[in-house]
Structures are given as structure tokens and as C-alpha cells.
Amino acid sequence: MKISCEEAQGICDKSQYKEASFWDIIKLRFHLFTCKVCKGYSKKNNELTSLCDRAGLTVLSEEDKEKMKRDLEKKNA
Template sequence: MKNKSFLFISCDEAKHICDKAQYNEATTWEKFKLNLRYLWCHITRAYVNRNKKLTKAVKSSKITCLKNSEKQQLKEVFHEELEKQHH
């Protein structure tokens, strides 16, 4: 079994922590280790920067979703049409 370093994390672990941090699910300790790796790893830096751009794009988009009531209405219409086709 490989001995894991206390401070230094793998690229895969850094990516996982980056994803968690994007959703505010990373601990302070995880963020610290991510930032430590960020300082010297160009792959981690690129991944973090892409995640930041993606988050910014999603937050600034003008995407609208159906309301729950609209989803329910659409579901009911769908089931009614299915019933008509089976009879």
C-alpha cells in the first residue's frame, strides 16, 4: 500500500477537491491542500481555471427552467397521450 503524503495530494484528488469546492462542499483543509498543489502543478491550475470559467458561464447564463407546476402539467399531458395510444 502506498503511503499518502500529509500535505501533497495527487492530481486526481486535486480535481475532486476542486469539484467539491465549486459547490462549497470542500473543507478548509482540502482547500489548503488544493491551493498547495495549485502552486506547482500546471495540470491542476488548468483544471481549476476551467472550472472557474464554467461556473461563471453557468451563473451568468440566461437559462430558464420549467417550474414544478409546469413539469407536473407536462407529465399529466404525456400520460394522457400514452393512455389514448394504448386504447
Template sequence: MDTKKRLLIDCSEAAYCCDKNQYKEASVTEKLKMLLHLIYCKKCRKYSSHNRHLTELIERSNIKTCTEEEKKEWREEIEKEITSI
């Protein structure tokens, strides 16, 4: 019975494991617990599916991040604008 309690998790813990799994940070045990939970929880299966779809969309998008230098320039411009008001 003790092993069963350790493997069964609630929805909030399953969502946390799902999020960790999305970023490839979940351990094997967490993945197992999440998969067992997904077997009997329809809402969490839907959440997991949406999470997976979101990850795929983000990976396919060609998002360009700003360099630290660009951020610094923008901060300086904003500061100048604020001080000139």
C-alpha cells in the first residue's frame, strides 16, 4: 500500500511534473508518476497535450532573442525619455 501512495499523485503535482518534463528537467520517477496519473485523469491528459503542443510551436517559431547589448541600449533610451519628461 505504501508503494501505491508514493506512485499516485494529485493533479497539481502532475502538472508540475508535466512542466518539468517539458523543459527536460523531470526525473524518471517524476515521469513515471505523471504517466500513471495521466492514465486516469482526463483533465491532466488535456493539459499535457496542450503543453506538448505549445512546446512544439515555440520550437518551430524562429524567435530571436535580444542580446544584452541591445537590452542595455533600450534601457538607456527609456531612461533618457523618462528624465526628459
């Protein structure tokens, strides 16, 4: 059940986007209980997620991204 700090970081990042499985979260919690460095990383990651959620950030749709890409390619051609 022991995981590396790198794996803990990956699970922490996945949990930020609600992509971590229940078992991954259990492994992460156990790791955070024993590793202060990863606990600090997780805390900062959670703070960043919270700030982004409160800011109401939005992203471009795939269609808008493609249009922007075409426009930039026209300007550079």
C-alpha cells in the first residue's frame, strides 16, 4: 500500500480534477499521514484549486481554440 512521493503527487493532481479513484485517495491519505513534504504539496494544491474555483475561470471551447489557431496561422503566413 506504500506509494512513492511521485505517485502521491500524481494522485493529488488527479484528485484535484475529480479523476482519482477511491482506492487512490485512500493510498494518498495514508502517504500524506507519513510524508510532510507531500502533505505540504497537497495543501498548496488544494488552495490553488479553491482559488481557481472561486475565480470562476473558464476555458475556450475546442471550436474557439481551432479558430484562434487558424487566425494565428494566417497572421504568421
